[in-house]
Amino acid sequence: MKNSKKYIISSIILVIVAIIFTILVKVFDKGAIGPNNTVVGMQIINDYFKNMFPFNETLYKITKYAGFIPLLLGVFYAIIGAIQLVKGKSLKKVDSRIYLIGGFYILVLILYIFFEKVALNYRPVIIDGELEASFPSTHTLLALCFFVSSIMVSKYYIKNDILRKVVNISSVVLMLFIVIGRMICGCHWFTDIIGGVLISLALLNIFYAILLFIEEKEDTDEDNKKHSKKQVED
Numbered sequence: 001m002k003n004s005k006k007y008i009i010s011s012i013i014l015v016i017v018a019i020i021f022t023i024l025v026k027v028f029d030k031g032a033i034g035p036n037n038t039v040v041g042m043q044i045i046n047d048y049f050k051n052m053f054p055f056n057e058t059l060y061k062i063t064k065y066a067g068f069i070p071l072l073l074g075v076f077y078a079i080i081g082a083i084q085l086v087k088g089k090s091l092k093k094v095d096s097r098i099y100l101i102g103g104f105y106i107l108v109l110i111l112y113i114f115f116e117k118v119a120l121n122y123r124p125v126i127i128d129g130e131l132e133a134s135f136p137s138t139h140t141l142l143a144l145c146f147f148v149s150s151i152m153v154s155k156y157y158i159k160n161d162i163l164r165k166v167v168n169i170s171s172v173v174l175m176l177f178i179v180i181g182r183m184i185c186g187c188h189w190f191t192d193i194i195g196g197v198l199i200s201l202a203l204l205n206i207f208y209a210i211l212l213f214i215e216e217k218e219d220t221d222e223d224n225k226k227h228s229k230k231q232v233e234d
Contacts, residue, residue: 140196
């Protein structure tokens with residue numbers, strides 16, 4: 001279980017980094033540079049990128065709706081889980097990875113809703129006459145967590161190599177488009193994007209650590225079965 005333990009340690013480190021960064025965004029280099037004189041942390045770097053990327057309403061709307069594409073992955077794995085349940089006629093017959101990715105997606109959605117409701121920061125622009133929560137970029141969180149975790153488990157559920165490569169490459173392209181698009185459309189501060197990336201990396205490390213644990217446990221169980229079989233034969 002050495003590999004999974006390494007990622008547990010890296011997960012803890014990334015969680016701490018994400019927390020520290022969030023605190024810094026709230027307390028370091030604060031300035032009233034937002035709409036209606038809203039106060040924003042790390043104002044120098046945020047103001048720099050705000051001036052570099054003025055608000056683009058068209059790109060904002062495109063990335064807004066593209067940001068919900070990752071939710072289709074949740075439907076995909078839910079269907080796989082349902083098929084396994086029907087065929088096996090037992091919850092125990094559903095693959096552990098389906099439970100893992102399902103639980104992970106639920107956690108990400110809970111965080112998505114939380115950050116949409118709790119305003120740790122406000123957008124650099126007023127949209128539809130309202131100041132909206134901005135930190136972290138929840139579209140970045142959704143895209144990174146859903147797409148990357150799906151790529152990690154895709155080999156188990158998409159057996160055709162060509163199809164799997166097409167799906168994974170498409171996932172990377174969409175993920176980059178959403179993340180970069182949210183940054184350059186001017187609807188977020190630069191630190192919102194970085195915060196979304198850091199939180200996503202922490203969550204994905206936790207996900208990967210558990211995934212490795214499942215794989216290592218399966219390998220151990222398989223070795224034990226082979227050893228037991230050999231002893232019976234001898």
